[in-house]
Amino acid sequence: MTFLHPVALLGLAAAVIPALLHLLERRVPPEAEFPPLRYLSEAERQSARRLRLRHVLLLLLRTGLIVLIVLAAARPLVPAPAAAPLRGAAGHQRTALVVILDNSVSSGAVADGRAVLDRLRDAARGSLAAAAASDRVWLVLADGVARAGTREALLATVDSAAVSPRRLDLTAAVRDAARLVNAEPLEGREVHVMSDLQRTALGPGQAAVARGVRVLALAPGSEVPANRGVGAARVSDGAVAVSIVGTPGARPAAVTLRVRGREVGRGLAAPGSTLSMALPPGVGPGWWVGEAALDADELRADDRRVFAWRVAPPGQVTASSGAGPFVAAALAVLEQGRRVRRGSDVVIGDRLDGGAAVSVVIPPADPTLIGQLNRALAARGAHWRLGSGGTPGPVATSAVEGIDGIQVTRRYRVEPTGDGGRETGQGSTVLATVNGEPWLARDAGVLLVGSRLDTAWTALPAAPAFVPFVDALVNRLARGEAPVSELEGEPGVQFRTHGADTVGAIVSGPDPRESDLTPAPAALVRDVLGAEVLDARALGAARFAGGGKTDASGPLLVLALLLAAVELGVATFTR
């Protein structure tokens, strides 16, 4: 049994009033002389049983009367006889209904010879068309917004709904919809989910649908196409990593890489794998846009993904003698590969070079020079300094590939200056840590490393990733990266500008989870969404049935009246 106004149940506390009155009334009665007390005692002795029965009966009747009135005020909904549910003008009880039409990316797939969205749209149209004027109706699309409106207006919205580039979290949508209908004081409360019920569309947790709210979900179609899509395409160090997503077990798909419309590479990859494709060498400095595309399949929206990257000119780098032999050797390799040139834009050493635009500072070998270095850093306006010696540990970073986990045996703590630990300003970034403490930090034209780049301090110089690390250090990290962020939406790219300069790019594409069209099992849907999974015909029969519930407040009030009449009779005729 559920209640339309459960707050009214607080009134049940009033049920103790008759008992309290009974107790309070008996406190201190007035006294009076009465000579024929023997007659009174005799009458009481003869009536004791009757009076006790009368008191108990009246107490029960009065308590029951209050309970019935409070229950009626709470408007309970009880299962109604099939033949006589409380029905509105359209033949069903007044209902608050939310129709969720999942027109997310995956609804654009073609299954059983027709677009999935068409099938979902038909079902949504059926639910809305069956609604009556006395019902309250909302429509939720992939954007998650609940649209209230008349049945006709919402039908028009359904007809005009196209495949959205957005993903819909079904768990959150059903949770919100259930709350919405549960707040309505109507007899019926239903949520109809018209979705392909992707397993990946079920968000974390459960929808926690309140009792009394029916959730009906359209069962997915019989055919589930094996889809493949481009989940991500990211450029890093001269190559683009293309992640292929989709239905697990789908056969590999041909990946075509295009830069500025020209095909620059092809590959083959299956869902779940990442294909690394080299970008054409010798591309000039500037912003470049490319795309990774798959051959067409049943879901076209995820077959293409755009990517953007910036090609910076080779850095002009100088290594001071304090940088050590490993750095000098790495720079020589990079110079041979034309990744760097001799120059003074970036200076690597154990002291600050006032003439360099960017300094990569490593700790001096002589500990007595640490103080001098810290003073120079402070004079440069850097917000970081070298502190006391830190404990050994592995490097942890996501900013530079290949060095994550490399052991550091000696290090100085890289500490923020001033009000330690607080945000030290825009552009101040921790790029790598050891044991949770900063090890590589960037700020105000200075890259501060916590260890010397020497095998006595860290295993990094002996690792294959050392040269790429130095490359990234001088070409990317020291000179600042042009950020490329990602956004959910239609595949495309937008550039952010500042004045005449392009300072970043936003690439957009569908959520990669949309590519896996595997439907969730009905048991999982029931568990997570609390929904009955029904095919189109069964859904049509089950909608607005409301579980056959009816408002029991009327019969309760009648019962209360009967009880009041009985109470009056007992109180009057049993004296």
Next chain:
Amino acid sequence: MADTARIDLLDPAEVARLGGIEIVAAGVVEGFLSGIHRSPFRGFSVEFTEHRAYQPGDELRYLDWRILARADRLFVKQFEEETNLRAMILVDTSRSMAWRGAPARLTKRAYADRLVAALALVLLRQRDATGLITFDEAVREVVPPRVRAGQWARLVRGLERTPDGGGTAAEAALGRLTSLLARRGLVVLVSDLLFDRDLALTALRYLRHRGHHVIVLHVMDPAEAELAAAPEVRFRDPESAASVVVRPRELARAYRDTVRREIAAWRTTCRRHGILYHHVLTDLPFGMALRLLT
């Protein structure tokens, strides 16, 4: 005009405001006796008046043998008394008699005093020797039966001298009575009968067995006949201090039935033993109460 003189038919409380016991009783008797010229009290004399059913203790010489022979039923003949009657009036002065259910009414004791004074005056005017015993838990005042001048005044003083007492024990007073009434006579017990019925009836039966005419006048306040009070009251017995908490509205019907049963029991038992029983409420005009006794 005649009605205005009949104060015996007015409300007892109104009549009591006219003066003391003597004045009120005299006024009541004047009204009551107007038009009555013969003694209403039946004795054993030569002038036959009526038959009544035989009661154990009746003398066999008054048995009507002809009715016995014809109908096989026992009846005794009653005769109008022409000679002096010896009458003793027993008045209950216990604490319970000093109660009234409403301020506008007389207490049972006040009502009984005035009624007894009037009854005594009637008897004395007929030259019947009349005496008085007041009692509560013991005998308090005794005025032996006489017919001489000033007897009525002595009786009235006897009533006035007796204060409101404590408990009630009628059997002691009835026992004392047997020594005062050597000859057969009339015994009138005026009481609210709030004592042990069996003990009192034993004593009354004994008097009846000795050949006395016995009349029991059960005085009751109207508020004792019908229970009505606040929703819940602790009622206390003025004599025993016992108390009980009741809801009068709940108990009214049962109480009324109990009182009716009690009155019926007294009436039945008295009739069975040849004792006249009268139930009198304190709002009954004195004249009507006197008529009950005649």
